[in-house]
Amino acid sequence: MEWDWNFAIKTLPVLGEGVLVTIQATVLGSVLALALGLVFALMRRSQNKLVSRPTSFFLEFIRGTPLLVQLYFLFFILPDVGILLSPLVAGVIGLGLHYATYTAEVYRAGIDNIPRGQWEASKAVNLTAPQTWQHIILPQAIPPMIPALANYIIAMFKETPLLSAITVLELMNQARSISNFHYRYLEPMTLVGVFFLLISIPSVYFLRRLERKYSPHYK
Amino acid sequence: MQHWFGYLQLIFEGALLTAQLTVLGCALxxxxxxxxxxxxxxxxxxxxxxxxxxxxFFRGTSIFVQLFWAYFVLPLVGIPVSPFLAGVLALGLNVGAYGAEVVRGAVQSIDKGQSEAALALNLTPYQRMRHVILPQAFVIMLPTFGNNAIELLKGTAVVSLISLADMTFQSQVVRAQTGSTAIPFLTILILYFMMAMVISRGIRALERHLSDGLDVTK
Structure with a gap:
């Protein structure tokens, strides 16, 4: 089968609509993953065993099971209990929840890496707990986390095609519908691959720059 | 109650395929x-x-995109691939690309003195790699390899979308036939989790076994 440039160009506007949904899902999913991950991390650090143990199990369970099945779970089960979500919202919740379990690990490591002396010194100069977090712990803990968090956001971006399985009309689903309609798979499928490479290869270099800027190993 | 037994059997058949894909994918x-x-x-x-x-290339796109490309495009250019082969290829090549970076990192982390000593003993480059560097580097790679293997296990769910009857596919069949959503999905979530536990426990045991006599792990 020969590559047909005319057909490839004809598919671009439709694929473009898919790209918009893909970007939407990635942005919303990242916001959710970054916020929820912090909540999970704090719950896991909790002194109360009744909070930290179940959280830890929940995180491990989500990390050990496929995102696709979790998406099905959200998409097919929530309507049964009376919660009607649009496919995109279900997808964003699925992506956000799945990657929150990864970002939680980043937050936890970042916070645990702050030397004990910093906490003790804060106490010694009589800072309150919010002051300690705001002025001492977070300013030191956040920069080393940035490359790792960015890494997971890029990973999430690459996983967005899974949303097509729950009927979200993102890039992959648009490509499939064009392919099925014209019975030509070569161009749309290849263009999807090219699109992801076009974004993720430059992002590797962007990540490396982030690492050089923030990671303690490079200093 | 009787009919659930048949459905459970369907899911177990799927679990077997998932396990096969995982093992072959990990080997590749x-x-x-x-x-x-x-x-x-x-x-x-x-x-x-x-x-x-x-x-x-393989880290830049997801398993899903690669699988669909292999499944739909390769036959068109004259390379016939069965869904199973497409699955193993996409999973193995994708996770292999992540693993390659782990191998590189681990090999580079081995102390230079080891290489120099092997050189001084007149070992060939192959012998140096095979008997001196890799055995030490492998122990460093293992924990990350374990995580990669779990990522691969999770990736196998995607093959259900190219009509391979894995665990996820079978749970959809059960859902379609019984109209029950919670039971089939919860069952396979638990099965996936158990498989992931088997992998992580196995890797930890292997790690303890291999690090005997080496001082690379603390």
Missing amino acids: ALFMAIIAGLARMSKVKAISIAATCYIE
């Missing part, structure tokens, strides 16, 4: 990881560039 991934990881460090420019292209 391990092979690719070692080849590409070592090739990337080669002094011959052409080899290291080829390895870099492989790694960046």
Whole structure:
């Protein structure tokens, strides 16, 4: 089968609509993953065993099971209990929840890496707990986390095609519908691959720059 | 109650396929990881560039995109692939690309003195790699390889979308036939989790076994 440039160009506007949904899902999913991950991390650090143990199990369970099945779970089960979500919202919740379990690990490591002396010194100069977090712990803990968090956001971006399985009309689903309609798979499928490479290869270099800027190993 | 037994059997058949895909995918991934990881460090420019292209290409897109490409496009250009083969190839090549970076990192972390000592003992480059560097580096790679294997296990769910009857596919069949959503999905979530536990426990045991007599792990 020969590559047909005319057909490839004809598919671009439709694929473009898919790209918009893909970007939407990635942005919303990242916001959710970054916020929820912090909540999970704090719950896991909790002194109360009744909070930290179940959280830890929940995180491990989500990390050990496929995102696709979790998406099905959200998409097919929530309507049964009376919660009607649009496919995109279900997808964003699925992506956000799945990657929150990864970002939680980043937050936890970042916070645990702050030397004990910093906490003790804060106490010694009589800072309150919010002051300690705001002025001492977070300013030191956040920069080393940035490359790792960015890494997971890029990973999430690459996983967005899974949303097509729950009927979200993102890039992959648009490509499939064009392919099925014209019975030509070569161009749309290849263009999807090219699109992801076009974004993720430059992002590797962007990540490396982030690492050089923030990671303690490079200093 | 009787009919649930039949459905459970369906899911177990799917679990078997999931396990097969995971094992074969991991074997291919391990092979690719070692080849590409070592090739990337080669002094011959052409080899290291080829390895870099492989790694960046497969890390740049997801298993899903690669699987669909392999399944729909390869037959069109005259390479017939069964869904199962497409699945193993996409999983193995994708995870192998991640593993290659792990291999490179681990090999580079081995103390230079080891290489120099092997050189002083007149070992050939192959012997140096095979008997001195890799046995030490492998222990460092293992924990990350374990995580990669779990990622591969999770990736197998995607093959259900190209009509392979794995665990996820069978749970959809059960859902369609019974109208029950919670039971089939919860069952396979638990099964996936148990498989992931088996992998992580197995890797930890292997790690303890292999690090005997080595001082690379603290």
